[in-house]
Amino acid sequence: MGRRSAWKKPGDCEMMDAIPFVDSHIHLYEFSVTDLRKLCENGYVMLAVSDDIPSSFKTIEIAKRCRGVVPAIGIHPWSIRGEVDVKPLTDVIYGGSVRFLGEIGLDKLFTPETFEIQLKVFKEFVELAEIYKLGISIHAPNAWKEVLGVLRKSGVRVAIFHWYTGPIDLLKEVVDEGYYVGVNVAAKVQKKHAEVIRAVPMERLVTESDGPYKYKGMLLEPSLLPELVSLIANIKELSEGDVKMIVWSNFSKILKAVGASV
Numbered sequence: 001m002g003r004r005s006a007w008k009k010p011g012d013c014e015m016m017d018a019i020p021f022v023d024s025h026i027h028l029y030e031f032s033v034t035d036l037r038k039l040c041e042n043g044y045v046m047l048a049v050s051d052d053i054p055s056s057f058k059t060i061e062i063a064k065r066c067r068g069v070v071p072a073i074g075i076h077p078w079s080i081r082g083e084v085d086v087k088p089l090t091d092v093i094y095g096g097s098v099r100f101l102g103e104i105g106l107d108k109l110f111t112p113e114t115f116e117i118q119l120k121v122f123k124e125f126v127e128l129a130e131i132y133k134l135g136i137s138i139h140a141p142n143a144w145k146e147v148l149g150v151l152r153k154s155g156v157r158v159a160i161f162h163w164y165t166g167p168i169d170l171l172k173e174v175v176d177e178g179y180y181v182g183v184n185v186a187a188k189v190q191k192k193h194a195e196v197i198r199a200v201p202m203e204r205l206v207t208e209s210d211g212p213y214k215y216k217g218m219l220l221e222p223s224l225l226p227e228l229v230s231l232i233a234n235i236k237e238l239s240e241g242d243v244k245m246i247v248w249s250n251f252s253k254i255l256k257a258v259g260a261s262v
Contacts, residue, residue: 019244020045020068021225022251024182025103025137025162025208027051028069029058035212040066044222045251045262047160049102049137051076053088060098068262070255072102072137074125077118078111084121086128093132099260101125102137103162109141123150130155135258137162137182144170152177158257163210165192168199175204180254182208185228186215197235202246205232206254 021044028036028048039046048063049072050056056073063071073089092098104125106118129136135158140147144166151159161174162182174181181200184207187193197205207228211221218224226240229247233240255261 019248021222021229021244022207022247023047023209023211023222023225024160024180024206024251024254025049025184026211026222027055027103027213028062028066029055030212036062036066039222040068042222044068044225045248046070046222047072047100047102047137050074051103052079056089056092060092070100070260070262071098072100072135073098074101074104074137075121076103077105077107077114077122077139080111080114080118080121082117084117086121086124090128093128093134098134099255099258100135100137101129102160103139104136105139105162106143106147107139107141108143108146112142115143119146119150122147126150126154126156133258135159135254135260139163141165144174148174148177151179158254160206160254162208163193164196164200165190168195171196171199175201180204180206180250182206183228183232184208184210184220185218185224185231186210186220187228187231189216189218194235197232202236202238202243203250205247206250207232207247 023044023046026046045068047070048059050059052075059071063069137160159179160182164181183197209220209222213220229240229243233243
């Protein structure tokens with residue numbers, strides 16, 4: 001637990017307003033043109049992830065037009081139904097314009113029937129991340145241990161475990177490896193995710209929306225980031241200003257480590 005601090009100095013509010021909200025996991029290509037325009041004008045800093053090869057190229061184009069966006073390319077485990085050729089994305093990585101891979105990973109909860117081919121593709125992406133010193137955004141329902149096992153055998157040093165709901169004891173191993181944990185406002189109704197927020201050290205936590213995903217009556221999107229910051233502050237017994245500043249510091253370190261910028 002932290003100690004709740006008070007922001008009393010003149011100009012503190014202005015300083016906090018200058019720190020952007022961080023959305024470390026958002027599917028920007030799924031938003032309408034109108035909603036995308038609004039997001040691009042609201043000052044968020046966003047790691048925009050992709051789900052397959054076509055969406056990867058859409059995400060790259062969005063990042064060219066939208067300030068504050070770091071593009072991530074990859075193939076979501078749900079998009080893997082057979083043999084996958086990652087060469088089109090390899091060519092983009094080789095060009096140096098992309099510094100993050102995502103959303104990639106393994107899924108034994110929703111798509112266990114394709115786990116073996118998921119594992120093959122994931123290992124290919126991890127190898128690319130290792131060679132080109134890229135960061136990765138990870139999806140791993142019921143496969144957190146397997147993902148961590150693959151990463152430990154690699155040279156990948158920058159990874160965000162998106163919407164972590166795995167074992168709390170494994171969470172300690174994740175952060176001990178130096179990886180980050182993405183949390184979102186689903187913790188309001190998902191008890192396990194709230195436990196994760198309580199357990200993960202602030203220096204390894206980043207905020208996310210996973211927008212525009214619908215979860216238990218909520219439309220997850222960046223507009224909920226202030227509510228998420230408040231939720232984290234209450235759990236961690238910190239001020240909202242402290243949470244916002246620490247998350248921004250964490251995300252800045254992530255970007256610096258992979259040579260990305262916004």
